Amino acid sequence: MAYSLLEGNESIARGAIAAGCRFFAGYPITPATTIYQNMLNLLPPLGGICLQGEDEIASIGFCLGASMAGMKVMTATSGPGISLYSENISFAIGSEIPIVIVDVQRLGPSTGSATRGADGDINFLRWGNSGGLPVIVLAPVDVRDCFTLTMHAFNLAEKFRCPVFIASNKEIGMTRESVDLQTLKTPRNIDRTPAPKDPPFVPFHVDPPQTVPDFLPIGHRILVRQTSSTHGADGYITTDSEIIARNQLRLEKKLLSAIDQFSFHEACLVDGADTLLISYGVSARAARAVFNDRKRQGKPIALLVIKTLWPVPEQLIRQIARAVKRIVMVEMNMGQYVREIERILPDKQIDFLGQMDGRLITPAQITRVIDRE
Amino acid sequence: MNSFINPKRPPVFCPGCTHERITHTLDQAFQDMHLAGHQIAIVSDIGCSGLFDTFFNTHAMHGLHGRALTYATGLKMARPELKVVVTMGDGGQGIGGAHLLAACRRNLDLTLLILNNFNFGMTGGQFSATTPPEAQLGSGFLNALERPLDICNVARSAGAPYVRRCSGFLKNLAEEIRCAVEYDGFSVMDIWGICPGRYTKKNRLSPKMIDEVLAKLPSLEGVVPENVRPEYSHHYRSMIAEQKKVPDPAVIKARFKAPQAGRQGVLLLGSAGQRIITAGELLCLAGLTAGLKTTQKNEYNITVLRGPSISELILSPVEIDFTGIDNPTVVVALDQEGVDRRRNLFKHLGKDTLIIQISGVTLPASEAGIQRVDFKGQSIKRPDWALASLAVLAKLKKVIRTEMLEAALKVRFKGEALKASLDLIDRIDVGERL
Numbered sequence: 001m002a003y004s005l006l007e008g009n010e011s012i013a014r015g016a017i018a019a020g021c022r023f024f025a026g027y028p029i030t031p032a033t034t035i036y037q038n039m040l041n042l043l044p045p046l047g048g049i050c051l052q053g054e055d056e057i058a059s060i061g062f063c064l065g066a067s068m069a070g071m072k073v074m075t076a077t078s079g080p081g082i083s084l085y086s087e088n089i090s091f092a093i094g095s096e097i098p099i100v101i102v103d104v105q106r107l108g109p110s111t112g113s114a115t116r117g118a119d120g121d122i123n124f125l126r127w128g129n130s131g132g133l134p135v136i137v138l139a140p141v142d143v144r145d146c147f148t149l150t151m152h153a154f155n156l157a158e159k160f161r162c163p164v165f166i167a168s169n170k171e172i173g174m175t176r177e178s179v180d181l182q183t184l185k186t187p188r189n190i191d192r193t194p195a196p197k198d199p200p201f202v203p204f205h206v207d208p209p210q211t212v213p214d215f216l217p218i219g220h221r222i223l224v225r226q227t228s229s230t231h232g233a234d235g236y237i238t239t240d241s242e243i244i245a246r247n248q249l250r251l252e253k254k255l256l257s258a259i260d261q262f263s264f265h266e267a268c269l270v271d272g273a274d275t276l277l278i279s280y281g282v283s284a285r286a287a288r289a290v291f292n293d294r295k296r297q298g299k300p301i302a303l304l305v306i307k308t309l310w311p312v313p314e315q316l317i318r319q320i321a322r323a324v325k326r327i328v329m330v331e332m333n334m335g336q337y338v339r340e341i342e343r344i345l346p347d348k349q350i351d352f353l354g355q356m357d358g359r360l361i362t363p364a365q366i367t368r369v370i371d372r373e
Numbered sequence: 374m375n376s377f378i379n380p381k382r383p384p385v386f387c388p389g390c391t392h393e394r395i396t397h398t399l400d401q402a403f404q405d406m407h408l409a410g411h412q413i414a415i416v417s418d419i420g421c422s423g424l425f426d427t428f429f430n431t432h433a434m435h436g437l438h439g440r441a442l443t444y445a446t447g448l449k450m451a452r453p454e455l456k457v458v459v460t461m462g463d464g465g466q467g468i469g470g471a472h473l474l475a476a477c478r479r480n481l482d483l484t485l486l487i488l489n490n491f492n493f494g495m496t497g498g499q500f501s502a503t504t505p506p507e508a509q510l511g512s513g514f515l516n517a518l519e520r521p522l523d524i525c526n527v528a529r530s531a532g533a534p535y536v537r538r539c540s541g542f543l544k545n546l547a548e549e550i551r552c553a554v555e556y557d558g559f560s561v562m563d564i565w566g567i568c569p570g571r572y573t574k575k576n577r578l579s580p581k582m583i584d585e586v587l588a589k590l591p592s593l594e595g596v597v598p599e600n601v602r603p604e605y606s607h608h609y610r611s612m613i614a615e616q617k618k619v620p621d622p623a624v625i626k627a628r629f630k631a632p633q634a635g636r637q638g639v640l641l642l643g644s645a646g647q648r649i650i651t652a653g654e655l656l657c658l659a660g661l662t663a664g665l666k667t668t669q670k671n672e673y674n675i676t677v678l679r680g681p682s683i684s685e686l687i688l689s690p691v692e693i694d695f696t697g698i699d700n701p702t703v704v705v706a707l708d709q710e711g712v713d714r715r716r717n718l719f720k721h722l723g724k725d726t727l728i729i730q731i732s733g734v735t736l737p738a739s740e741a742g743i744q745r746v747d748f749k750g751q752s753i754k755r756p757d758w759a760l761a762s763l764a765v766l767a768k769l770k771k772v773i774r775t776e777m778l779e780a781a782l783k784v785r786f787k788g789e790a791l792k793a794s795l796d797l798i799d800r801i802d803v804g805e806r807l
Contacts, residue, residue, distance in 0.1 A: 001664045004622035005657050014622075023451060030675060044613035049450050053443070054475035061436070061443025061472075062450070065416075068434055069451035087437050114675045175696055176654060176669035178661055181622065218432045219452035221411050227426075227435040236382070236427060288694040360697045 003178040008146040008168060009076075011179070012102055013038030015150030016074050020189050021100070022048035023071040025062035027055055027081065030114040031170035032104035035076035056084035060101070064088060067097050068226050070217030072154055076102035079121050080111055082128060089163055090129040091228045093251065096161035096204070096213060098192060100153045103165060104173040107358050116358030117170035119281045119332040125165045126310045133248070134255045137165040137310040138264060139280045143177040148186055149264065149307065155190040156262055160254055161212050167309060169332065171282040171360060195222075203235040204247070211254035256311055263316050264307035269323075270300040275370060276321050278341060279330040280306045282360065287330055289363040290370070301328075301370060312340045321345050328353065328369055330361055377403050377410060377429045384428050391541035391566025392421055392488055396428055399458070399486070401547035402554065403431075406456075413456045416445040418469075420495050421568075422462040422488040439468025442476045445483050453606045456554055459485045464493040466524060467502030473524075476559055477531035481605040484554045485561045487524060488541075490568035491578075498571030509575040525593050528561045534600040535560035536593045541567075542580040552595060558604045560595075623784050627664025629777050632770040636689040638698035639772055640718075642711030643759055645673060645682045649707070651785075652759030653684030658781035659763070659773045660688035670696045672714075681710040688772060703771060705729045705762045706736055727771060729762055730807075744769070746804030757797055764798035 006014075013035050016024070024039035026032070036052070043050040049066065053059030056077055063073040077085065082103050092099050107113040108120045125137050136156050138149045146168065153164040195201050195214035201222045204213045213233075218224045225235030232238040232247075266284075268291055279287040284305040291303040304320050306313065321327060326349040329338040338352045353369045355361050377400050378384075386393040403413060413431040417423045419438035426433035432455070436444050441459045449457045466473060466487055476483065492510055493499040500508070500516030503524065510516055525538045535556045539549060541564045553560040565583050567573055603611075631637075639656060643649040650671055657667035665688040674680035685698045704719075704726060706712050712734055719737040722728070726741040731748055746765055748758050767775040775798070782794045 001627045002624045003661045003666070004624050005654065005661060005667065005669075006622055010622075023447070025447065041619045044616040045618040047613065049609070051446075051450065054471050057440060058443045058446070058472055058475065061440050062447035064436070065434065065444035065447025065449075066451040067447070068444070069448050071451050073447075088440070091436055115673060171670065171696065174671060176657060176667075177693075177696075178657065178665075178667045181624070217452075218414055218434060218448060219411070219455050223410055223430060223432055225426075225433045227433070228437055229435065235433075282696075285694040285696060292694070360695070362697060362699065363695050364699070 001180065002182070003180050005176050005178055006143050007034065007174055007176045008140065008143050008172040009034040009104065009174065010038050011143045011146035012076070012150045012166060012168065012173070013042055015147035016100065016154065017042050017046070018147070018186065019072065019151040019154035021072045021074050021154060022046065023063065023066040023073040024049070024075065025051040025053050025059040026076050027053050027059045029078045029081050031106055031174045032076045032078050032102065034174070035102055035104070056081040057088065060085045060088040063099050064092060064097050067099055068218045070219070072098070072158065074100040074102065076104065078104050078106045079108050079124070082121060082124060086128050087130070090131055092163040093129055093133050093135060094131060095226055095228055097226070098157035098161050099163045100150065100157050101163055101165050102168060104168045104170060106170050107356065113358055115170065117282065117332065118356050118358070119167070119169055119283070120356060122167060122309060122331070122333065123336045125167060133251050134311050135163055135165060136160070136255060136262070136308070137167050139167045139307055139309050140172055141281065141284045141305060141307070142172065143179045144184060145307065146172065148184055151186050152262065152264065155187055158190050158192040159212070160258070161192060161215065162255065167281065169282050202233050204231060205233040206250065211250055211257070259311050259313055260315070262308055263313035265313065265316060266305040266307070267320050268303040269320065270295070270302050273300045273302040274324055275326045275328060276302040276304060276324040277328045277330065277366070277370070278304045278306065280309060280337065281332065283330050283332050286361050286363045286366055290366045293363065293367070309337060312344070314344050317341065317344050321348060325349060326351065328366070330366055332356065332361060376400050377431060379428055379430050382427050385424065386421065387570040389567065389569035390421070391490065395486070395488060395541050395546070395564060395566065396425065398546045399550055400429070402550035405547060405551050406554065408456060413458065414448055415458050415460065416441045416448065417460045418465050420462040420464050420493065422460045422465065425460040439465040440472065441465065442469060442472040442483070442485065446476070446481055449481055449483055450606055450609070457483050458554060459483055461485065461487055463487065463489045463491060463501040463503040467522070470502070473528065474531045477528050477533035477561070479605045480532065480534060480559045480602060482557055483559055485559070486550070487561065487563045488566060489524070489563055490566045490572055492568055492572045494568045494571045498574070508572070511571070524563045525561070529593070529597050529600065532600050533561050534558045534597055534602065535595055536597055537561070537595050538563045538587065538590065538593045540565050540580060540583045540587060542583065556596070625658065625661040625784060627662065629663045629774060629780070631660070631663040631665055631688070631772070632774055633772065634690070636687065636691070637772045638701040639686040640698060640701045640704045640715070641684040641686070641707060641759060641762070642705065642715055643682050643707035644710040645676065645680050646678050646756060647682060647707055647759050648756050649682040649684050649759050652763055653686050655760065655778070655781045655785055656686045656688070656763055656773065658784050659777040662777045662780040665690060666693050668693045668696045681708070681714040683711050683714060701726055703727050703729065703766060704741065706734045707731050707758050707762060709734055712736065729765055731758060731762070743807040744804055745807055751802055753797070760794060761797060761801050764801040765803045767798065768801065768803045
């Protein structure tokens with residue numbers, strides 16, 4: 001056994017470097033600041049670029065510019081910064097600019113409590129863009145996930161040309177934990193697909209069944225256009241409703257049709273269990289403790305830890321919940337993801353446990369809900 | 374040299390708009406520089422100035438209102454060989470004011486062309502940051518209440534090394550633009566023009582009037598000598614050449630045996646300035662030397678040298694799921710602020726819990742055993758109390774052993790700091806059991 005001691009934020013930074021990230025721009029905000037600090041230590045010696053923007057809007061703007069120049073980019077903030085990112089998140093969705101965005105969540109609303117954790121941004125990450133098109137949100141549970149899911153986030157951003165969020169939490173990002181880095185199961189790095197060398201290059205053209213356009217960087221010998229306006233395949237503004245409709249549908253389908261490729265989760269199924277405990281993020285750790293306790297006590301329940309929150313892995317959830325009568329949903333907010341569970345599993349009894357006061361939901365609290373029957 | 378104007382997308386400005394003249398002048402400037410289209414990126418945002426990128430056969434990035442400078446910054450840092458020209462209106466300039474200030478301070482080699490026509494044209498002629506108070510516009514009386522911004526003076530005070538204010542009708546405008554683009558640093562051109570679609574509907578403005586007003590203003594001819602300094606991306610690249618690679622996280626092999634079997638929870642209850650978080654890290658590192666899994670969950674206020682500071686440490690032979698502690702093995706009461714923050718915990722503590730009570734801290738009632746230690750009497754400085762309390766644990770063979778703590782100190786500290794910390798833990802008196 002040989003462990004290292006890392007906090008979640010450092011693990012995200014190191015995962016990003018391992019994934020090929022060479023550009024970071026951020027703005028200090030508790031509890032995400034140590035991601036910026038780590039990137040500032042890690043990137044320059046590698047020849048990478050780490051910038052502190054004048055604000056969060058500038059930070060994500062720098063990232064979008066650098067991503068269009070072909071670099072793998074990341075920014076990190078907390079809820080108040082996500083608010084400021086919003087218009088540029090929409091830009092990245094609509095104009096297919098790969099970027100990894102880390103939200104180390106703190107207790108909201110608004111500036112809230114800088115040093116208290118919560119999972120209050122889960123719906124905000126999904127719906128906080130104009131247009132409402134889907135995004136990918138991954139939720140780490142521990143320091144190991146912080147490393148590996150960050151690597152997956154880069155791969156997904158590159159593969160699907162979209163923003164990918166890491167929904168961390170103060171209680172993961174600023175918690176130190178022992179980890180055997182040698183045993184991490186890390187994916188192979190994926191890069192965005194370059195367009196064929198010969199012109200004409202049509203920046204948003206796809207040949208079905210291809211759903212994601214090939215990429216060339218701004219600065220390439222072949223000219224590249226990028227625009228935040230509603231555009232046709234040529235990257236020029238368009239008012240043609242047929243072209244617009246086709247593109248909107250493609251932007252939605254490119255993620256929804258591929259969800260099975262990236263539905264990260266942990267399922268512990270037990271024969272005869274009639275209750276399925278569902279959780280994500282730091283609360284999944286309390287859920288795991290409950291799962292283990294009940295197994296020891298001979299009163300087993302099933303457990304599902306969801307690590308790809310958006311797009312919702314609907315088939316997966318239905319399949320795992322098939323044999324149980326009852327769902328206990330636990331999340332560190334007033335009830336956000338439980339709405340998705342209720343939508344997907346209308347015929348199950350669904351009990352909810354949520355809390356938003358800066359304290360972790362404890363195994364004892366979960367056990368009380370399970371025993372309430 | 375061929376024109377860079379895209380023949381398939383000719384300019385679509387209102388008849389008489391200065392933007393059209395600037396479009397052709399910019400084209401002329403690019404031709405005079407003997408650049409190829411792929412060596413240039415035009416970055417624009419919203420409004421009539423945001424149409425510029427569509428007219429040119431160059432690279433193009435068009436984004437959100439007021440934010441063009443931010444995209445251009447990322448682009449230029451990633452591709453320093455590109456000539457990056459940013460077009461913004463006076464409207465976008467007002468929106469993205471912070472980005473202008475930062476770009477001036479940064480001095481990255483971008484060229485900002487502000488197409489200043491004194492109003493938001495596209496949305497109906499509302500007042501912008503440069504609208505004169507006497508103008509009649511779509512914002513009613515509101516512009517009469519605000520003073521217009523002198524973009525060039527702002528840019529100069531913010532540190533832009535190249536600032537040029539001129540009329541869009543200037544005869545040698547192409548040459549002026551070329552000078553700005555060729556300048557190796559952040560260059561700003563405030564180019565005044567006429568918006569016939571909105572502004573001159575109710576306000577008189579002619580090229581001659583623009584010249585008259587400009588003649589009364591202090592002249593800004595380009596290079597601002599007092600702001601000349603190294604360009605940001607060159608400077609950045611020279612600085613990073615000196616940065617040393619950060620080592621990988623220390624890998625700690627198991628070589629000791631923990632004094633007790635099973636999961637141990639330790640709560641450090643102190644206050645800011647007592648180096649609680651560092652002590653917590655050391656306890657975790659000590660755990661790793663015995664092959665234990667560890668977690669460190671911290672709680673403190675946003676204030677830096679004030680308020681409670683609490684660290685919750687778990688050392689366990691099996692995977693740790695929940696990182697909170699409801700039944701601690703040890704509670705270290707280092708400061709009243711930390712104890713008060715967790716006041717409710719004490720009544721739940723059983724006989725198996727040991728409290729290390731530092732003299733001067735008052736404890737709420739509990740059934741826990743108490744070890745009272747006087748650090749002040751041992752002349753230990755307050756910032757060292759948390760570390761000293763780990764030495765007490767080690768000497769009592771509670772949770773950790775002295776060799777584990779020493780090994781942790783060797784991972785965390787070097788040189789004098791290591792020596793001082795080893796000396797400190799060596800001389801600690803563990804106090805008395807009450």
